[in-house]
Amino acid sequence: MSEQRRQVLQMLAEGKITADEAERLIGALEKEQPASANGGSESGAKAQPKYLRVVVDAQNGHGYRGPTSVNIRVPMQLLRAGVKLASLIPVQARDQVNHAMRDRGLPFDLSQIKPENLEELIEQLNDLTIDVDESHSQTKVKVFCE
Amino acid sequence: MIPLVAAVSIRDRRSRSFRLWIPLALVWLLLLPVALLLLPVMFVACWAGRIDPIRALSVFWQILSALKGSNIELNDDGSSVRIHVF
Numbered sequence: 001m002s003e004q005r006r007q008v009l010q011m012l013a014e015g016k017i018t019a020d021e022a023e024r025l026i027g028a029l030e031k032e033q034p035a036s037a038n039g040g041s042e043s044g045a046k047a048q049p050k051y052l053r054v055v056v057d058a059q060n061g062h063g064y065r066g067p068t069s070v071n072i073r074v075p076m077q078l079l080r081a082g083v084k085l086a087s088l089i090p091v092q093a094r095d096q097v098n099h100a101m102r103d104r105g106l107p108f109d110l111s112q113i114k115p116e117n118l119e120e121l122i123e124q125l126n127d128l129t130i131d132v133d134e135s136h137s138q139t140k141v142k143v144f145c146e
Numbered sequence: 147m148i149p150l151v152a153a154v155s156i157r158d159r160r161s162r163s164f165r166l167w168i169p170l171a172l173v174w175l176l177l178l179p180v181a182l183l184l185l186p187v188m189f190v191a192c193w194a195g196r197i198d199p200i201r202a203l204s205v206f207w208q209i210l211s212a213l214k215g216s217n218i219e220l221n222d223d224g225s226s227v228r229i230h231v232f
Contacts, residue, residue, distance in 0.1 A: 050215075072218050
């Protein structure tokens with residue numbers, strides 16, 4: 001029995017509310033519970049994406065007879081572990097990488113990637129959906145988390 | 147836990163298909179002596195690159211473990227290849 005339901009029954013037993021009022025309150029609680037249960041499962045599913053999915057569909061006319069499709073599912077754990085590889089890059093090589101990235105307009109320091117940043121990044125990936133629709137070659141690329 | 151089984155499914159244009167189950171547990175067992183032989187080399191490489199070898203081993207293990215659940219599927223011109231790591 002839920003705490004709110006117990007409180008309603010307690011109020012009824014103490015005579016603070018009538019039986020009709022108690023019935024209405026319990027009815028309202030019953031209506032509320034399935035909605036909150038659905039909301040809870042949605043937020044739970046959103047909280048932890050488990051896979052990064054890349055789907056490519058190409059209907060190209062370059063001599064192929066049929067369509068080309070690619071469907072890749074990468075576990076998020078692999079992304080986590082992969083980013084940790086950055087910490088294994090020797091300092092000199094890391095400087096070179098940072099320098100090369102800066103030259104290409106990406107002022108990014110690999111040594112700044114910390115586990116907490118990584119978790120934040122993965123959390124944000126939950127809402128990520130990239131749709132690329134190239135009309136002239138009829139190629140569709142979709143990147144999303146599930 | 148590292149992946150223990152991988153499945154490879156291949157289907158050609160004539161719809162002939164076969165599925166191959168690879169017992170990765172056996173592969174790991176076979177690779178274990180090689181890994182042990184390469185361990186001193188790895189330690190020397192880590193020492194040269196000023197990397198913590200234990201950390202390197204830990205990250206390598208994490209990557210291996212994270213492969214579980216990976217799925218790659220390619221379809222082209224009627225033929226397809228699918229690799230799934232369990």
